[in-house]
Each structure stands twice: as C-alpha cells, then as structure tokens.
Amino acid sequence: MSNQSESPNPTSSSNKITLKTSDNEVFEVEEAVAMKFCTVKQYFDDENNNNVTSGTSTTLIPLPNVESHPLAILITYCKKHLEIKANNADNKKEMEIDMEHYEREFLKNVMPQELTELILAANYLNFKEALDFFCRAVASAIQNKSVEYVRKFFGLESDFKPGEEEKLREEFAWSFEGVDED
Amino acid sequence: MKRQRIETEARERRERQRIERVERAEGRNVSSETCLSSVRQNAHAQTNADDNKDIISSLPDSLLTHILSFLSIRDSVSTSILSSRWRPLWALVPFLNLNQPSSKYIFKIHTPALEYFHFSGYLNGDDVLENLPNVVESVIQIEDCDSINDYAKRVWDFMGKLCNVISMELSIVTAQILCHGSNHEDRPTFHYLSSLKFCGSIWFEWYAWHAVRLLLCQAPKLQKLNIEHSFLLGSNLNKPNPFLEEPLDVPECMSSHLTTCLYRGFGGYEIEMELVRQILRAARVLQTMKITICSIPKLKNRPRFHKGLSKFHRSSQNCQIVFDNGYFA
Secondary structure, eight states, X not given: OGGGGGSOOGGGOOOEEEEEETTOOEEEEEHHHHTTSHHHHHHHHHHHHHOTTOOSOOXXXXXXXXXXXXXXXHHHHHHHHHHHHHHTTXXXXXXXXXXXXXHHHHHHTOOHHHHHHHHHHHHHHTOHHHHHHHHHHHHHHHTTOOHHHHHXXXXXXXXXXXXXXXXXXXXXXXXXXTOXXX | OHHHHHHHHHHHHHHHHHHHHHHHHHHHHHHTTTSOHHHHHXXXXXXXXXXXXXXXXXXXXXXXXXXXXXXXXXXXXXXXXSOTTTTTGXXXXXXXXXXXXXXXXXXXXXXXXXXXXXXXXXXXXXXXXXXXXXXXXXXXXXXXXXXXXXXXXXXXXXXXTOTTOSEEEEEHHHHHHHHHTTTOTTOOOXXXXXXXXXXXXXXXXXXXXXXXXXXXXXXXXXXXXXXXXXOOTTOOOSSOOHHHHSOOXXXXXXXXXXXXXXXXXXXXXXXXXXXXXXXXXXXXXXXXXXXXEEOOTTOOOHHHHHHHHHHSOOSSTTOEEEEEXXXXX
C-alpha cells in the first residue's frame, strides 16, 4: 500500500510504444498498456537488452498474428482495466465491483463470433486477464445449456456415426440432468 | 544457446501457467456467475442473420480446454457429445472440481492429466480413484459419516492416490475422519507436500489438533502450515484441551523443514496460546509465525497477549512473530 508513489497512474505515463498488426495498421499505445501484453513486454525487454543505447521509445513492434480489430478491443479493455485498478488502489473489493460492472457492460457490445478472435489475440499477446475473461465469457454462455443449444450457439454439426451419440448420451446421462430450457 | 534459452522460456511459461491456474482456481467461484447473459442475448440477435456459422473450431485444443476449465464438471463432460473433436477434450482439463453431495452417484476417476483436484462431499465404498500422479494441488473436504472406522480407511486410501501432491488444503472434518483411522497400516506419506492448509473449526472437537498433527507426521518435507480457524458456536475454546497437554512427539517436518506457520482467526484464548507455544518450541527452522487476529469484540486486551506470545521460547533463532489485526471472522 505504501509504495503507491512508485507506480504512478498508468494513464498519465508518457512513453508510447507502437504496435503494427498483421493487416498493417499501426497503434500507438502507452507503455503501461503495452506492458500488460507479455509478448510485447518480452520483445520490448529483449530489444532494450540488445541495444542499451536506444533510450528513446521509437520501437515498432510487429504483431504478425494479431489483426487490428481484436487489438483495438483489447487495448480498450486493457486501458479501462488499468484505470479501474489505479482508481481503487487500496480497495480490492471496490475494484472488483467496478471491474465486474465494466465487464458486464463491455460484453453487451461483443458478438459471440468476435470472442474467438479476441481469445486468439489475447492468447498470442499473452494477456492473461483478458484471456481468462473471454474464456469465462464463452463458458458462462454455454453453462447449464443443452447439447442442442450449445451446438447451435457454436455453429457445430454432430459428426458421430449413427448410434454413437446415443451411446455417449447413455454413458454420460448424469451430465444432462436439469439443464435450462433452450 | 538460443535453443537452451527457448527451452528455459518454455519451462518458465509452463510454471507461470501452473501458478496462474492456481490463482484462477481460487477466483473461479466468485465471478463466473456475473457476466455473460448478454453474450447469450447477442447470440439470439445474431442467429437469424448468420445462421450455422462455426464460431469456435478455429481455436486450438489448448484454448478449448481452457474454456472448459471454467465450467462445472457436469457442463464440461456434456460437451463431449458436441462432436468427435470435443469428445476427449473434457478429460484433458487439468482442473477437476467434484462435488459429491450424496451417495446417489458412484464415481470412477481415471484422468492422469489432472493437476488440480478439488473434492467435496461423501465418499462411497464403490467409488474408484485411480492414481493421480500429476496432481500438484488439491482441496479435500470429505463429509462426515456414521460408520466412522471403515470410512476412515476409505478416506486414507483415497488420499493415498494423491501421492505427489505439493500443496493441499483439508477441511478440519477431513482431518478428524482420518484421525479415526490412525492405526490404518497403509497410511500414505506425502513426500512432496510442502504446503498444507487446514480450514474449519479446530477447537470444536477435542481431538482436532491431534488430527492435524497426525497429518504433519505424514508430510516429512512440509514447509508451510496454514491454519484457518473459523469460529463455530459451541467450540471448546475456554476449556483446557487434553490433546494439547500430551507431550509433543515432534513430527519430522517440524524439526527440519517447517519455515512458515500461519494461524488465521486467533481469538487470544488460553488453548490457542498453548498451541502457538508448542509450535514455537517444536519448530527448529521456523522463520515466520504469522497470527491474524479475529476481530470479535471480546479482544479488548490485545497488548497483553501480544506480549505473552512474544515471550514464548522459540527453538528457531530466526523466528519472527508477525501480527495482523485485519481479520473479520
């Protein structure tokens, strides 16, 4: 709690880092935001180690596996995440409440088909909080739902041989008890 | 060189993932309920426009199992019927949270990939648990049962499958059940166990501390002992405890490995003081004894027991006693 002064409000830090996506869009983000992406942090640290003299932050970091659309969403999420953390530096409970509220609102603007690319991008960037958040989002969307509902939600088709599915359903009958109405 | 570095990185990454999974496991129950009814709604909006578009299959298995790890075991198992690709996935989730509230189902667990195992509930005579050699972290909360002696043996056998566990949490009730089978011949030894936590009311039954000590004897390399005492009405806090009076035959870990001991929910009672005194006397390499004080209003005379505790003889010269007042039981 006492070392608050050592970690200044992340949104006010001035150093910028430039990220370039696979579709050649360039994003300039604050260092605090970029450092939440562990893949970027790793790259950044390596660069700094190899080239001690380059104190200025002119680095352009290529992200060949991330498109601009999910990256923009992840940056927004990350900024807000840091902001909420900074605003509630000494009250964990408050922070969780704010975060939960924000995440609920956030998801209202996310389409299910976007979640997949967000998960892939968060995974590639090694941005743990976002990865868990989006995976949890998918999990709770199918929680307590029938197989038919989940297939439709994901857009999956059964590829079992005739009889195979019935056998599995029998074996795992206990897992289908009491699911929600579709 | 480069290759070596990559290997080290891969190892570090695995270790990080392991730690993250533990953290997630801890946070799991809190937040999964709250979000996402909205994604379902979006799904309805979407289905008309864009029917039957596969939105999930581009994810690799590792991410699909990551998603499954946020589901209950029941929901996770039911995904095995989605398609042949999904069929084996649930068994690859390294985390299993099994709640067995009644004897209605018999379980058979054969999942060698499992790393985190959380079991709560009743243990049937016909339940089968295969060896779980990769489980590093486990939470066991066994429910009580009337015919205690046979049951205790069953619970010991069950625990024996977790042969390589590193970090374990037990309910006090589980420890008490195990205590009833203390003459069981094949009591497992947990050679890798380094962190052991007990949760529950340690002063409700006379012999609970005895049960804790019995388990300490099975963990020769234990470094961290964590007691999270929750106050139960009717706890025998004000009476002397016969099990505390018997001479302390020191468990191996106490004299050679135990460096940290935490007691959460300290109320300042005589028997709690005695317990701390015995631990301080027995633990020869202890570095930290942390006491988190339960803020029930009774504790007006705090400075007195702070002082009392500080005066106790410590076998380890490097041992510090740390107090924390911020605990509301």
